[in-house]
Amino acid sequence: MTTVLPYVNFFQTKKGIFSWIFSVDHKRIALLYLYSILIFFLAGATLGVLMRLELLNPGKDIMEAQTYNQVFTMHGVIMIFLFIIPSIPAVFGNFFLPILLGTDDVAFPRLNLLSWWIYIIGALMALSTLLFGDGPADTGWTFYAPYSVKTGTNVTMSVLAAFVIGFSSILTGLNFIVTIHRLRTPGMNFLRMPLFVWSLYATSWIQLLATPIIGITLLMIVAERVLGVGLFDPSIGGDPILYQHLFWIYSHPAVYIMALPAFGVVSEMLPTFAQRTIFGYKAIAFSSLAIAFVGYFIWGHHMFTAGMSGAARFIFSILTFLVAIPTAIKVFNWVATLYKGSINVQVPLLYVLAFIFQFMIGGFTGLVVGALASDIHLHDTYFVVGHFHYVMFGGTGFAFFGALHYWYPKIWGKMYNKVVANVAFVLLFIGFNTLYFPMLVVGLMGMPRRYYDYLPEFHLPNMISTYGSWILATGILLMVGNLIAGFYRKGPKVGRNPWNGITLEWQTLSPPPLENFDRMPQLPLNGPYDFEHKPEIKE
């Protein structure tokens, strides 16, 4: 006998902490990731603000040199391994990939839960260096040999933590690839997948095929420290530069693990707010694969001053420039998507516009350091610090916040205060650029990075930059506060489709039921963004 019950959403099905931390529901796992990632982001960001305080004036402001070195290492490790690499794939990928494909979960739900646990264990290992041994590592997030082998700080644990977190990343990638291959709803062939799915697909391949290399590299550092003799030690015939090769074979492709999902969410939001189909669907889809592919072969651009041979410098530099082309294709197609749209300017769209602007600055500064001559001057200066904050934070970070505002009503079934969200955005935008633009300038002047103290001529830009960090911090606190306040807001619930979007997540309830759909998902006639043949969905 079957009884007809109203659909309950995935928050209501079971209660209690254990129903969350042992849940195999991809939506709950996504939220577990979201909360943990946000906590780590705020922790890492606080370290960033502390660094800026130290750099406000030359000389000692608030901490010792050794502490500063540990702080920027911890900041880099947290931001890279705990925040930005998992950010969009593990949160929004987990939540929306099955829904966008029209299925009820990822291919291996229990593996998915395991990935989160591995991530948490790795994170705890990283944080444990604060308490045990001789303090957190002071090597920079790159763990370059031979310093990482010589220093007395707790490098072994930090490196093992990164190794463990790498596993989580591999398993997520594996899960997504199989899901995309096996669980698409009938009728959704590869060329009818939403672009976010495409970008996750490309990302997953990088996670799968690049992460093992850093895993084994980090293990070699551990072996070196534990056995007391070195694989990268020149006195026994080893080569410290080889460590750098292995590290960047992973870590360059990893920057596209950070960037591609951001490209994906941007490609979702633009059609929704322009109320028209995406311009150049195939070009955007395939350029993701092209970026992933070319991205494997350009790691050497981080080592232009390490004494590589001329031939290697030539090849790595020219390939670095090639990767700009598929990225250019994306940017042009995005802008063209706004052409003759019917544009609804909402908070998520503001984040998208800021993303495009800031990512361009980040990308162009990437070209500057990709050229051999200018990189000789700019390598390991604040220009590089400016470059990567522009791409990672100004790009991916802003896309992450945009996606949070975009899917907020779907995930929680409520809407945040839009006015406050706009104010927060403005603060964020101004703060961000005040914080990071001076870094580009001071880098051109020749200030090296990882400097606890600096020469007096670098004072002014550093001061402006620190002021910017305060504006940015205010903006972020306002944004997070507004989103949290949204949970408790009274007022009308949002319906299925507050933005009038077209992809499958907007056809189901907000929040979605446990099974994801309360009726068969319907595909638009021609491709995922065919607004002209939008399926009619009643509340």
Next chain:
Amino acid sequence: MEHTTGFVLPNSGHNRDDESSRMGMWLFLFTELLLFGGLFIVYMVYRMLNHEAFLLSSFELNVTMGTVNTVVLLVSSMTVAMSITAVQRGNNALSAKLLAITLGLSLVFLVIKYFEWSAKIHHGLFPGMDLYKALPKGESLFFFLYFIMTGLHALHIIIGAVLMGVTIYRTKKGLINSDNYTLTENTGLYWHLVDLIWIYLFPLFYLIH
């Protein structure tokens, strides 16, 4: 409190899908290949930088033991492949027996490896030991790599053996049958990977005379 009306989604992540499992396993094998790949790159570079030293050190290794181990692994690869044939044909008892033989062979491999390692360690060739420290430039790298790479490989053998044990247990319990033998297949795939890696390790360490 589950909803029970309406419709069933055509694809579900909670359904059994053997193709998914196999694809997942293959993808996992790719990551394993690249994990060892990193070490092979290190090997290649150091061999380019210390050519003579690598040739000299290679003579320290026992070709006979290496060859025997190669044969052991190849045979075990066959028995595990046969056990899949057996289970596909519905012969569970034979399948379990073949898996048991594979497990036995993996132990043989480990025992031989143990003798090889302990001979080296006895000589003090393990990284950090006396003879190791006295080795000329380059030769010490060879032994470092030898221990890391065969060590990681042996770890994989152990994991494979445990997996084999689980598979035997489940086969005997009848949880695996001609309609549902993904576990046997995936164990087999993993075991073949271990074999594949050894196929390269063997000439690179033992045979570079």
Next chain:
Amino acid sequence: MTTSASTFAQGVDLSLYVIVGISLFFLVGITFVMLYFVFRYNKKRNPVASNIEGSHTMEIIWTAIPTILVMVMFYFGWTGYKPLRTVPDGAIELKAYGQMWKFSFEYPDGRITDSLVVPIGKPVKVNLVSRDVLHSLFIPAFRMKEDMVPGKNNFLWFEATQLGRYDILCAEYCGQLHSYMLSSVTVVEQPEYEKWLASAPSTADEHPGLALLKQNACLTCHSQDGSKIIGPSFKGVFGKTEIVETDGVERSIVIDEEYIARSIKNPNSDIVKGYMKGLMVSYEKVLNDEQIGHITDYIKTLK
């Protein structure tokens, strides 16, 4: 931009201007078009959207143009960089040592200095040697930087084009006092350079032990006045009773000649309580027994 004071600087600056120029054009252009579209096709002005699926012509155009432009950028990067690796004949050849956290320079006549003095308009080749970890010799005014890698021969060369004194910074993270690993290069006229070369090194009347401590950068970590820097101060250290950790076991020792020699040759075997392991590297290959003797003698005088 800071002063440019070497022949190499032009190439670097040219590649910078080309790339930044092209980039600014696209940055401003794209941002403007984007904002214009948002304004012009706002839903109030344009209530009904047109579904334009794409255009092959456009795709080809905006693939081809960036391809050409990035190749132009690469070209300037490459030609600007090429001189860096081609040292002209007849260059003055020096050696630069990097160690935690001090640069030192060795001239052909064997003199060792803390900072560089070079003649204007003459190519100077600097061979880079690291004694411990990675460092990088960075001269912003020359747009010049190259890493010092232990166990590997690396070099850079430059030809100064302007008189003056310019900063040298360490640009590869090398530990605690990385940001204090500074030095300078002074560009002088040829006659002045020769005069400087002819003058005797000024360390003659120093205690030979002190000279060695200065040369080997011991004093970046060990003070002579009792203050604690990275390592224990040398003041009054001889004959003192100290607690050290050997293989994880604490024990108490009296500092004598033998202990000092051991601390220099094998610093990590006994770790003084309250200090970190691994910071001081072994000087076994750098200092011979006679020199260690001088150092010990000098340390004895620091009461």
Next chain:
Amino acid sequence: MENHKENTSHPKVHISSFRDHWSTLATLLLLTAVTVVISVFGANLAALSVATALLIATVKVMVVAYYFMHLKYEKKIYTYLLLLVVLLFLAFTILTAIEYYNR
């Protein structure tokens, strides 16, 4: 929720016979013998001996993958993906080798 549906994913599977397995093993053993013989007795081949050893190893790996690992009977995509991984690894080694070769 689990294991409700019947397995439908590989309706028609290829079953390799025991004889196939035996002949695969024979091939592999033969190839092993060849490598050992070349390297132990053909010492004057010098650099070539490494190349031949690796070449033979690659043939062996292909045999294992194709027959024991069933690649021959799987969907073609698995072979392509494996090739992709191998090519990627080759690209890593070649790019690294260029650097060290020109030292």
